[in-house]
Amino acid sequence: MDTAVSVKNIVKKFGEVNALDDISFNIKKNKIFGLVGPDGAGKTTLIRIMCGLLKADSGEVDFTEIESTKGKGKIKNEIGYLSQKFSLYTDLTVDENIEFIADIHGVKNYQTRRDELLQFTRLKDFRHFQAGKLSGGMKQKLALACTLIYRPKVIFLDEPTTGVDPVSRREFWIILSGLLKENITILISTPYMDEAERFNYIVMMNNGKLISEGTPSEIKAAMNMTVMEIVCIPVRDAYKILKKNVNSDVQMFGDRLNLIFKGDFPEVNQVREMLENNKIIVSDIRMKIPSLENVFIELMESGNA
Amino acid sequence: MKSIEVKNLTKKFGDFISVNDISFDVYKGEIFGFLGANGAGKSTTIKMLCGILEPTSGDALVSGFSIDKDPESVKKNIGYMSQKFSLYGDLTVNENLNFFGGIYGLEGSILEKRKDWALKISGLENKGNILTSTLSVGFKQRLALGAAVMHEPKIVFLDEPTGGVDPVSRRKFWDLIHEISDxxxxxxxxxxxxxxxxxxxxxxxxNAGKLIxxxxxxxxxxxFIESTVLEIVCDDTIAVTELLSDEDYSQNVSVFGNSIHLILKKKYSENSEELDVIKRSISEKTGRQDNVKINIILPSLEDVFLNLLEKRE
Structure with a gap:
């Protein structure tokens, strides 16, 4: 079996609000699984239910595969959870925080693993710093190291890169890819569609509902969308011309436009000619694969979300 | 026409140089992006340009007013909006607009006209009496923008305006920004x-207070991207990554979901013989996997940014 966790028909209401409306999916072993959606989609509620911190109104989270090897009721030591709020001891050092978490989980000889993790997260030079003195990106890495000290089989990361700058964000991604080599299954949530392109498999959520699932390329292929990217000057005039004459969604960026077609689309040369006849200088025009952001917008606007 | 003119702007806090002799111009009607990692000096610069922090040396003209000599006029001629800066949740939409209009000294028929405009652009026509806290993030954001520019300033500062919102609201927000800059x-x-x-x-x-x-x-x-980036779609991404990382042509290899991003050491043109040789070598490495695809991908601004910062380290 290659399923690590199964989520089956999870429902959760807060008063009148359907926070989670009948959510089901499987998480495959040793993959990066993404929960993708804007604030308020239900990502955090779902993660808390999966970790056993919150009770669902109905439905279940099935860890059978892990339990069958480790024994029933042993699941707590096999999962790790990184919450959105920084939850380490700011007045303890990096080393002491890891030691503390190791103790709680009854890990005896943690020193070698700790050195390994500090090396891996590039925190070795900071091991005697108080956690409160670290930058945002470093705190995230420390929290991750703490979670990994007891060698969980599955880790749940709730928006680990929100508010983190691009340099730390990319470093965090390299670390996560490295973890797959240790046979760890990773569930990660994010509101950023560009980040979701990096996952092996994603579930898109909006307002407590599952709106799409698959690998990023499967999700895109299912949409039958085509995007034409046009780099041109002056971009604002081009926008007005295309809005009037082309039957597609037009999105304007700083120095280029995207035409998003559903179904049929015109030849690149036809569009180029139309723009050039209107005194627009086109420096590049090409077809490209739609982004997950294009897909999400289409799903929401077509009423599927 | 110049809208903002920054000349040798510097700010020191004790021995620490937060903003180090930066100069640049922003033109009228432009959407101008000011980027930097946390701690690069962004907030300090914005505070100076909004007239709420005095520069140590240098100056900037914002809408023609000196931030050093006439910060009060600067404040009156700009708008400011941030994701963190929120409207009052326990006031209605109308009450919020009255409040901000009042701060900017609008009254009478001008206030009414501008309120109507703010309601219209935020998609809240006839919804002035609802409580602001009940609006979704997307509506709040457009309303906050409307409130920030009620007094029709020539310049508006947006501080990380769309973090965390859904893509549809973000799209609407940027369409609106393009409209007002137009x-x-x-x-x-x-x-x-x-x-x-x-x-x-x-x-x-x-970066570190300096314009780079x-x-x-x-x-x-x-x-700033001096080399070609290839995307390789294959089955066993981790194994292939390790095989590729030792090759002469590889600068950096990273796993990207179900594909691999390979940064080459040089820039190659799309149909060059050299690139074909590399592609063939990659195909050999990936072995007998059937569905291997290799494509050139366009760099993103994130690639540019990381490339620039890594070079400085």
């Missing part, structure tokens, strides 16, 4: 989300 308002955006920066006409990047790059998104990609 009417001549200058839009100054600070952000560390690089995909947000793609919406800007021109960008500058600062400027240009349009396309110019920056052309100028």
């Amino acid at each position: 009417k001549g308002m200058t839009v100054f955006v600070t952000t560390h989300y690089l995909d947000e920066a793609e919406f800007c006409n021109r960008i500058i990047l600062i 790059a400027s240009g349009s998104p396309a110019e920056l990609k052309e100028e």
